[in-house]
Amino acid sequence: MRPLWAKFEEAFWPIRCVWLRYLHVYLKNWVYGLVTTFVEPLLYLVSFGYGLGSMIGSVEANGISVSYRQFVFAGFVAQSCLFQGFFEAAYGSFVRMYYQKIFKAMASTPITLSEVLWGELLWDATKGTLSACAILLLGSLSGDLSPWGSLMAVPLCFLGALLFSSLGLWMAALSQTIEQISYPQYLLVFPMFLFCGVYFPLETLPETLQTLASFLPLTALLSLIRWLTLDFPFQIQALAVFIFWLVLMVFISRDTMSRRLVK
Amino acid sequence: MTASLEVKNLTKSYQRKGQPPFVAVKDLSFEVRPGEIFGLLGPNGAGKSTTINCLTGFYPPTHGEVLIEGFNIHRDPKKAKQHLGVCSQEDTLDTDFDVLDQMLRYGTFYRMNHFEIVKRARLLLETLGLMEKSNELIENLSGGMRRKLQVARALISNPKVLVLDEPTTGLDPDARRTLWQLLTENRKQGMATLLSTHYMEEAERLCDRIAILFEGKVLDLDSPENLIKKYIGTEIIEEEIRPGVIWKRNPNLEDVFLKLTGKSLSSGDSE
Numbered sequence: 001m002r003p004l005w006a007k008f009e010e011a012f013w014p015i016r017c018v019w020l021r022y023l024h025v026y027l028k029n030w031v032y033g034l035v036t037t038f039v040e041p042l043l044y045l046v047s048f049g050y051g052l053g054s055m056i057g058s059v060e061a062n063g064i065s066v067s068y069r070q071f072v073f074a075g076f077v078a079q080s081c082l083f084q085g086f087f088e089a090a091y092g093s094f095v096r097m098y099y100q101k102i103f104k105a106m107a108s109t110p111i112t113l114s115e116v117l118w119g120e121l122l123w124d125a126t127k128g129t130l131s132a133c134a135i136l137l138l139g140s141l142s143g144d145l146s147p148w149g150s151l152m153a154v155p156l157c158f159l160g161a162l163l164f165s166s167l168g169l170w171m172a173a174l175s176q177t178i179e180q181i182s183y184p185q186y187l188l189v190f191p192m193f194l195f196c197g198v199y200f201p202l203e204t205l206p207e208t209l210q211t212l213a214s215f216l217p218l219t220a221l222l223s224l225i226r227w228l229t230l231d232f233p234f235q236i237q238a239l240a241v242f243i244f245w246l247v248l249m250v251f252i253s254r255d256t257m258s259r260r261l262v263k
Numbered sequence: 264m265t266a267s268l269e270v271k272n273l274t275k276s277y278q279r280k281g282q283p284p285f286v287a288v289k290d291l292s293f294e295v296r297p298g299e300i301f302g303l304l305g306p307n308g309a310g311k312s313t314t315i316n317c318l319t320g321f322y323p324p325t326h327g328e329v330l331i332e333g334f335n336i337h338r339d340p341k342k343a344k345q346h347l348g349v350c351s352q353e354d355t356l357d358t359d360f361d362v363l364d365q366m367l368r369y370g371t372f373y374r375m376n377h378f379e380i381v382k383r384a385r386l387l388l389e390t391l392g393l394m395e396k397s398n399e400l401i402e403n404l405s406g407g408m409r410r411k412l413q414v415a416r417a418l419i420s421n422p423k424v425l426v427l428d429e430p431t432t433g434l435d436p437d438a439r440r441t442l443w444q445l446l447t448e449n450r451k452q453g454m455a456t457l458l459s460t461h462y463m464e465e466a467e468r469l470c471d472r473i474a475i476l477f478e479g480k481v482l483d484l485d486s487p488e489n490l491i492k493k494y495i496g497t498e499i500i501e502e503e504i505r506p507g508v509i510w511k512r513n514p515n516l517e518d519v520f521l522k523l524t525g526k527s528l529s530s531g532d533s534e
Binding site: 013014017020021024025028100101102104105106107108109110111112113261262263 | 316320357
């Protein structure tokens with residue numbers, strides 16, 4: 001009987017191969033990669049964290065009082081997962097699926113379409129995690145975020161980025177043209193970014209909006225990141241909502257993309 | 264001799280909203296033996312690309328099965344595709360890589376070792392006249408070079424079964440001949456090749472046997488010579504190609520196709 005690690009290696013080797021293909025492309029254009037991964041969240045961070053943060057002072061959320069800079073630092077960690085994960089998967093995978101047709105090319109080799117899609121999602125999630133890690137590192141170095149909490153938040157960020165990558169892949173699979181990806185971008189991603197508690201505590205919103213926002217995946221991710229990095233109270237509902245969306249999105253995105261490609 | 268590629272009773276239908284399913288391929292059976300070049304000849308819309316998508320494992324068949332070196336491509340895709348090289352009709356080159364990197368990257372998908380991939384990639388690029396372009400980005404290649412690279416990529420693992428969907432479309436005569444030569448060399452090594460084409464000259468020249476496909480069905484399957492003899496005969500055909508200009512020529516597969524279907528090979532809607 002083959003050892004377990006051999007079976008594990010055989011199962012994950014094709015996905016690793018696809019993931020390495022993306023890494024290879026990323027490293028070939030590493031300056032572009034660094035700029036697109038890190039500059040945007042860092043600009044937000046400087047502008048809101050240090051600019052607006054110095055004017056606002058402290059905020060109170062979930063019964064905890066923290067400085068505004070700490071509050072948005074944690075918010076931007078989740079926002080990076082959202083933006084990097086969603087945009088890389090939505091636009092990037094649409095290009096790869098529709099224009100380059102490389103999903104089909106890779107699936108003509110011993111790598112299956114299912115493995116190609118896993119590789120795509122895991123790479124998109126990796127990019128989101130890299131971006132989130134840059135903010136976690138800065139937050140830890142500046143003393144705004146708990147260093148141990150930040151370290152523990154890394155796997156969570158990966159899962160968060162995987163969730164939003166799946167959302168992006170799903171949208172790419174549903175879109176007939178690349179322009180159509182703008183609909184979920186403006187009607188779902190931007191509203192989530194603005195109303196899920198990145199910039200202000202949810203308690204300041206009207207109750208209906210608060211309830212609505214509490215069922216959105218970004219709110220759940222934010223709650224878990226602030227629990228780990230700022231000692232906010234743990235909310236079991238946030239964990240449940242997060243897991244629900246993660247499982248649903250990963251399943252639905254892969255299924256929809258497979259149905260689009262395989263007739 | 265055991266067939267390298269076996270297609271058994273393959274049927275593929277597409278579901279359509281509010282309409283009965285569209286049957287693109289109906290009960291197709293054939294086999295390709297080692298060293299054989301087998302042609303699928305038919306106009307656009309005949310079901311060639313659907314057949315190829317099914318036998319490369321991309322589309323699941325509605326009925327029937329496809330075996331590559333004895334492995335069912337839909338039930339055991341990894342083992343089957345380890346022996347398969349595919350050059351699809353559409354341009355699926357990975358534009359994020361240059362020519363050589365593209366070959367190297369795809370070699371890794373077959374779990375080949377690095378030195379083996381480099382050696383094979385260089386040989387193929389050299390054979391197809393692409394070595395000078397090995398560090399060029401795909402976007403800098405002409406249409407013909409892109410097509411040749413796609414064929415080279417399909418051959419990176421030295422597969423036992425090669426599937427080529429309209430490989431010479433867009434190639435100039437010189438490039439087309441280079442490719443024909445490569446296929447002839449591969450045949451000598453025992454590679455089984457399935458060639459989908461609507462160029463009758465190509466089919467006549469390369470294929471040992473041809474299946475004439477029309478509206479998803481095989482109308483006949485035989486060697487080009489036998490098909491021509493069976494349906495047209497051996498007599499020279501005289502055609503008035505311009506007013507007062509008579510052209511005498513040998514009968515060909517186009518004549519066979521016209522006789523069998525009432526349509527020319529270049530007619531029909533795209534699939």
